[in-house]
Amino acid sequence: MANDQGRTRIQRENRARILEAGLEVFSSEGFRGATLDGLAQAAGLSKPNMLYYFASKEAIYVALLDRLLDAWLDPLRALDPAGEPLDEMLGYVRRKLHLARDYPRESRLFAGEVLRGAEHIGPALSGGLRWLVDDRAAVIGGWMAAGRLAPSDPHHLIVSIWALTQHYADFEVQVRAVLGEARDPWAEAERELELHFRRVLAVG
CATH class of the missing domain: 1.10.10.60 (Homeodomain-like)
Structure with missing residues (x-):
């Protein structure tokens, strides 16, 4: 079936x-x-x-996992090579953060699988995931080479976006303990991550 x-x-x-x-x-x-x-x-x-x-x-x-991995790649697929580079990158950060916020169980499921060595999705990670990341890294690298984004390694940039956005889902208990009950970690994360990546990516 x-x-x-x-x-x-x-x-x-x-x-x-x-x-x-x-x-x-x-x-x-x-x-x-x-x-x-x-x-x-x-x-x-x-x-x-x-x-x-x-x-x-x-x-x-x-x-x-198959269903999750496909959905997990949607924010990166939506990166538009014809768009304004900084807007596209900040939009990707927001989409990735919203995905972690709206699907925390899925994020923890994926993280758990990867921590155990990705036994069940290893081929997908080295296949479809890598192909998409390579493609989008080439786009980002082109923007950097043209002076439209500050230079860095595009692959590591994508990984850093994953790390900073998914942390809020995978370790939400820790984040909430640090911030306290009166603060909204997701609203603050969106603001702080946009500020951070704007500084990292803006030219000049």
Whole structure:
């Protein structure tokens, strides 16, 4: 059952319930900590019923990661080579931060997979992810060579954007502890990251 074509409404709903349960369980307990019984309970289905849709715990996990990685690349895909370079880069920072803010479980799931050596998504990281990063790094490098952005290494620049934006989701408890209850870390992050990257990228 590789896609939704030909599935009944109930089958589509059950798959969605399983994936939602998987996201909750895997993001909090990790792949090794999750169990089929726990996943089935979170989905509100019997284990045999759940295994009708996904043959194993790993199948649920990989389906989540495949969907996540595709969405995770959307902000970088949206970088417009024909746009104003500084605006495009600051827009990318905002989109990446908003993605982390709106999908914190997905961010933690992805981070956990990478920390464990990316066993399930290694080929995707060295394939589609790298190709897209190489392509956008070439665009950014062209802007820098033309004097439209301050010079730096485009690949490391992209990685630094990932690090600074995803930290707010992956370590939100830590950030909130440091800032205190009265402060909004996401609103402040958007303001501070724009200020930071404007200083890093602006020419002159």
